[in-house]
Amino acid sequence: QVQLVESGGGSVQAGGSLRLSCAASGYSFSTLCMSLVRQNPAKEREGVACIESFDYAIYADIVKGRFTSSKDRARNSLYLQMNNLNPWETSMYYCAVDEPPCRCSYQPSVLHNYWGQGTKVTGSS
16 A cells, blocks of 8 residues: 655745655555646646656646656655746645556546645745
């Protein structure tokens, strides 16, 4: 059973930055496909990023150039650096994973096997 714990959310002004963290346990971290999904106040979910086991990453078009993922395998953790945030990106941000075999689809998906509890990001103008 994979367990995920997100952190790093908070309030940020337009144009600001945040770094989200996702710590995974219960499975071989290096083999997982890890994803970031956000859900806005209207409960609409959107895939933000997907990172395969060998660090191949894809991003939603709307965040390309602003969001960057990285991993710390010693800490079994994924990080998402979010720059130039917009107020409309206010959402709960969830870490989600799939066990192998797994591949990231052409665009980040919202369908995953395991989910964290989420961390809230609130943008303001």
